Amino acid sequence: MEDPLKILPEEVCEIIFSNLKKDDIMQASLVSKHWYRITGRSKECMNKIxxxxxxxxxxxxxxxxxxxxxxxxxxxxxxxxxxxxxxxxxxxxxxxxxxxxxxxxxxxxxxxxxxxxxxxxxxxxxxxxxxxxxxxxxxxxxxxxxxxxxxxxxxxxxxxxxxxxxxxxxxxxxxxxxxxxxxxxxxxxxxxxxxxxKLEEFILNYNESLEWIPAYFEFFVTQRSYLKFIDLNMSFKQIALFMEQFPKLETLIVRNEAFDVDEMDQLMYIENLAYPHNDSITTFGYYGFIFNGETDNIVAILPKLRNLQKLKLNIIDPKLTESIISMTSLKTVEYCDRDDLSFESVTRIEQNIKLAKCDFVHIRSF
CATH class of the missing domain: 3.80.10 (Leucine-rich repeat, LRR (right-handed beta-alpha superhelix))
Known part of the structure; x- marks a missing residue:
């Protein structure tokens, strides 16, 4: 069988292959020497592999x-x-x-x-x-x-x-x-x-303790003029510090995943804690355990993020979904795919997001 792509210019063939996924590109490259050469010369294809x-x-x-x-x-x-x-x-x-x-x-x-x-x-x-x-x-x-x-x-x-x-x-x-x-x-x-x-992104894959953050906060402060993305395990008190200290922060991912009972109590001890307004954060994510009243704390943060466009959560809660309605800047909401996520919960989420005029809701596993 004659190669149908031979009648097309190589530039057009590159565009076709560049729209394939990584595995498909690798499979396609084994079809013939012609396809191997085209995919190999394409920077778009090689960038995927x-x-x-x-x-x-x-x-x-x-x-x-x-x-x-x-x-x-x-x-x-x-x-x-x-x-x-x-x-x-x-x-x-x-x-x-x-x-x-x-x-x-x-x-x-x-x-x-x-x-x-x-x-x-x-x-x-x-x-x-x-x-x-x-x-x-x-x-x-x-x-x-x-x-x-x-x-x-x-x-x-x-x-x-x-x-x-x-x-x-x-x-x-x-x-x-x-x-x-x-x-x-x-x-x-x-x-x-x-x-x-001059760090722009910092991620810490460490979920067992919150005690180190105050000790190393000095390091973050030296980077505050540059940091745009932070992904940390932190308490609500520390969230307020990051919102206030980092003027160029665009993405704040919070992981409240403490396993110690005392640390769990510390997470909830936020009496009279004031969250500062932050106009730079456009993406906010919260992944963690569900404590009594925890969603109230998250709901208190969201209005302070006046330019928030993307919300990533693994908590399904009526108060939280209802708070989305008043967020006029919000474009995207992602919810974690949970075993206890009922059809009624999904329907309610979608209804609230439609009222908030978000682009879409993505229900997935983080």
Whole structure:
């Protein structure tokens, strides 16, 4: 059968392929040499593809990637065994070096690459969840001043020893152009208070305790002129601080997910707490446990966000849905998909959103 796309200009073919999803693009590229060449030359198509490699020695992807003529920009390397296999590491470094000139994103275990050798690297995700080899893995990480283009860093490391934390602090401090920091351990912030970062986004994947926020608030204050996106586990008192202290904040995601009874009581102790008006926040999200009267506290916050356009919630409550009606600036509402979400609740939500003239309601799982 003759290729129907051969009668079309390559520019038109690129547009067609660029509208496909990642998996469909990869499948389409295997249909013929013609389709392989078109998808490989398309930046739109390549931007959707992150090469995944599971670090198995006999994985056919290794040979395929090394033989590929494409300039991939997104690599996703994962090592689940943390073995110091010389042959494996050599192959993986060969793959990384092959695309070093065009590489933008690298999701990797930290012991397989020196990022200082990737001058164009813009995004890096470090995964290190092995309890006995942290120090070896982290010392291999080449986050030096040479990695000048790294703007987005995610560190998913748990149960780190003090030495490993100190090493990571030193590595982060070298990233002078860092804009987005996503960490799993708040203690990585210690030692960074004096660094002159200009962070635009900060995310902390840590939900067990609220006690560290006051101790590290000094770090956030040094970033307050730049931060546009914050995702933290915090109490209502701390919400007020962030609303007041950060004039350029556009997105505030709050996670009240304390597990300690005393901390739960602290969340509700907000007598005479005044929320300041904030015109910069356009997206507000609240994910957390439901306490008595908790929705009253959220309802009290919403009118203070006078330019709020997007609301993300995992609480279904009549008071909360009714408060949406008076929010004239609201464009989008997203609710969490909960097991106890009845048809009547969905209907009521949709009715209130129609009254509020929102663009749409999205009911989904966060």
């Amino acid at each position: 992150a090469i995944y490699h599971a670090f198995l020695e006999d994985n056919p992807e290794t040979k395929y990637i090394l033989a590929s003529e494409r300039l991939y920009q997104h690599l996703d390397f994962r090592n689940y065994s943390c073995k110091r296999d010389t042959k494996l590491i050599r192959n993986l470094r060969s793959i990384v070096n092959k695309f070093a000139g065009s590489l933008i994103t690298l999701r990797s275990h930290v012991d397989i690459v020196r990022t200082s050798e990737l001058p164009k690297l813009k995004e890096l995700m470090i995964c290190c969840n092995y309890y006995y080899q942290h120090q070896y893995c982290i010392e291999k990480l080449g986050l030096t001043a040479k990695a000048k283009c790294v703007k987005k860093l995610k560190i998913d490391c748990t149960d780190l020893c003090k030495t490993s934390i100190k090493v990571l602090q030193q590595k982060i401090a070298n990233l002078h152009n860092l804009k987005v920091l996503n960490i799993s351990d708040p203690y990585l912030l210690d030692g960074l208070k004096s660094k002159k970062f």
